Amino acid sequence: xxxxxxxxxxxxxxxxxxxxxxxxxxxxxxxxxxxxxxxxxxxxxxxxxxxxxxxxxxxxxxxxxxxxxxxxxxxxxxxxxxxxxxxxxxxxxxxxxxxxxxxxxxxxxxxxxxxxxxxxxxxxxxxxxxxxxxxxxxxxxxxxxxxxxxxxxxxxxxxxxxxxxxxxxxxxxxxxxxxxxxxxxxxxxxxxxxxxxxxxxxxxxxxxxxxxxxxxxxxxxxxxxxxxxxxxxxxxxxxxxxxxxxxxxxxxxxxxxxxxxxxxxxxxxxxxxxxxxxxxxxxxxxxxxxxxxxxxxxxxxxxxxxxxxxxxxxxxxxxxxxxxxxxxxxxxxxxxxxxxxxxxxxxxxxxxxxxxxxxxxxxxxxxxxxxxxxxxxxxxxxxxxx
Amino acid sequence: xxxxxxxxxxxxxxxxxxxxxxxxxxxxxxxxxxxxxxxxxxxxxxxxxxxxxxxxxxxxxxxxxxxxxxxxxxxxxxxxxxxxxxxxxxxxxxxxxxxxxxxxxxxxxxxxxxxxxxxxxxxxxxxxxxxxxxxxxx
Numbered sequence: 001x002x003x004x005x006x007x008x009x010x011x012x013x014x015x016x017x018x019x020x021x022x023x024x025x026x027x028x029x030x031x032x033x034x035x036x037x038x039x040x041x042x043x044x045x046x047x048x049x050x051x052x053x054x055x056x057x058x059x060x061x062x063x064x065x066x067x068x069x070x071x072x073x074x075x076x077x078x079x080x081x082x083x084x085x086x087x088x089x090x091x092x093x094x095x096x097x098x099x100x101x102x103x104x105x106x107x108x109x110x111x112x113x114x115x116x117x118x119x120x121x122x123x124x125x126x127x128x129x130x131x132x133x134x135x136x137x138x139x140x141x142x143x144x145x146x147x148x149x150x151x152x153x154x155x156x157x158x159x160x161x162x163x164x165x166x167x168x169x170x171x172x173x174x175x176x177x178x179x180x181x182x183x184x185x186x187x188x189x190x191x192x193x194x195x196x197x198x199x200x201x202x203x204x205x206x207x208x209x210x211x212x213x214x215x216x217x218x219x220x221x222x223x224x225x226x227x228x229x230x231x232x233x234x235x236x237x238x239x240x241x242x243x244x245x246x247x248x249x250x251x252x253x254x255x256x257x258x259x260x261x262x263x264x265x266x267x268x269x270x271x272x273x274x275x276x277x278x279x280x281x282x283x284x285x286x287x288x289x290x291x292x293x294x295x296x297x298x299x300x301x302x303x304x305x306x307x308x309x310x311x312x313x314x315x316x317x318x319x320x321x322x323x324x325x326x327x328x329x330x331x332x333x334x335x336x337x338x339x340x341x342x343x344x345x346x347x348x349x350x351x352x353x354x355x356x357x358x359x360x361x362x363x364x365x366x367x368x369x370x371x372x373x374x375x376x377x378x379x380x381x382x383x384x385x386x
Numbered sequence: 387x388x389x390x391x392x393x394x395x396x397x398x399x400x401x402x403x404x405x406x407x408x409x410x411x412x413x414x415x416x417x418x419x420x421x422x423x424x425x426x427x428x429x430x431x432x433x434x435x436x437x438x439x440x441x442x443x444x445x446x447x448x449x450x451x452x453x454x455x456x457x458x459x460x461x462x463x464x465x466x467x468x469x470x471x472x473x474x475x476x477x478x479x480x481x482x483x484x485x486x487x488x489x490x491x492x493x494x495x496x497x498x499x500x501x502x503x504x505x506x507x508x509x510x511x512x513x514x515x516x517x518x519x520x521x522x523x524x
Binding site for chain 2: 030032034062064066068072074076077078096098100102104105114115123124126127129130160168170216220259261262264306309312343346385
């Protein structure tokens with residue numbers, strides 16, 4: 001009941017803001033938005049929400065304002081709320097809000113709160129109607145870490161270079177600061193994965209430096225991308241008695257996408273490295289783990305085909321493995337996803353999909369010890385975009 | 387695995403097949419756009435969202451007629467994308483704050499008026515439409 005009330009308040013507030021903006025900047029403000037509601041159910045295990053019983057705690061909504069000043073400067077903002085099990089709980093946040101100066105085709109500047117350019121889909125993952133599948137491949141687009149990329153404050157230099165016969169190149173250079181609350185998905189995931197950690201008291205992430213390149217090759221429909229970032233992360237744990245330090249945390253993604261009329265094929269490979277140091281906060285010379293190197297490689301292959309104006313089918317294979325060293329079902333997840341998308345109208349989309357899962361990486365640890373490492377996940381979602 | 391490979395081969399075959407509505411399309415631009423700047427590749431890159439400025443640094447302002455046969459024919463002839471892909475491309479740009487969604491018109495003459503009166507504007511109409519005061523490319 002309380003949640004429904006929250007929903008109504010958010011919608012009423014959004015429309016209030018919408019009409020005030022239209023009155024204030026008549027004609028120059030573009031207002032768009034999206035709402036989606038999903039349902040998850042699994043044959044065994046809880047994944048992302050209480051999926052084993054079936055859960056509707058799976059929704060997103062956003063409203064977007066863009067103001068064109070009529071020059072090279074534009075400003076815009078997007079408010080966003082989501083709920084996915086323990087994450088989000090429909091709390092309204094600023095997804096992005098920035099000023100953009102397009103100086104030349106080959107160089108522009110943005111400053112404010114922005115989505116981090118990473119991989120093919122990181123900046124658009126909030127908007128369900130923009131893709132074929134309901135759940136993006138978790139190997140590269142892990143739901144727990146999504147709040148970290150939700151809105152990073154900083155600046156970007158971006159541009160677009162024509163390479164003549166060699167195609168076109170888009171680049172983005174970015175520097176940003178990220179705050180990671182201890183009730184975030186990142187924090188929950190960290191706690192679930194570290195059995196020796198009893199409390200997580202603070203997460204400190206240093207300034208993050210990132211870059212993204214997309215090359216539109218001369219072969220029509222083929223694009224290649226490389227993107228990544230580097231930062232340092234520090235977790236204060238166990239009632240502030242110890243520190244888990246991950247210096248030189250680096251993530252890089254290689255991306256390829258090929259579109260031939262109605263067919264889209266894509267693949268991405270993410271490589272993450274860092275070092276792991278654990279020491280006592282009261283006496284940093286007492287080192288519990290000394291400079292352990294940690295790394296993992298995650299990847300997926302996907303294909304989608306639009307059969308008619310209203311029907312699209314997709315499938316992907318995704319393989320995730322744990323960042324901290326370890327093997328066995330607890331440390332990996334293989335996912336074969338079959339997805340269907342029905343465009344009921346240009347504004348409304350309905351999707352159904354099935355995941356055939358092997359492994360328990362990312363599965364809620366639960367308390368009853370009855371997890372099964374071969375399981376299925378079923379998802380349904382309806383989205384409206386305006 | 388063999389099943390998946392066969393499926394992809396079939397989809398690849400059908401992916402190459404699209405149909406045309408058979409309309410004749412004219413590309414129109416505002417008179418501020420130098421005629422030499424408008425080539426088939428440039429039109430494709432503009433409507434694919436890859437180009438945001440003309441070579442003389444004017445901002446490119448796009449106009450479209452979504453939901454019409456003219457729109458479908460234009461996408462088939464110049465952009466080589468189904469309508470849903472085109473819509474998604476621009477929604478992605480809009481919802482990430484990179485670009486505004488192209489200005490949409492239900493009426494061809496309204497689109498021509500918009501292109502005539504907007505610096506840097508580009509659009510498309512059926513060749514039968516009156517196109518006074520704009521650059522026309524057939």
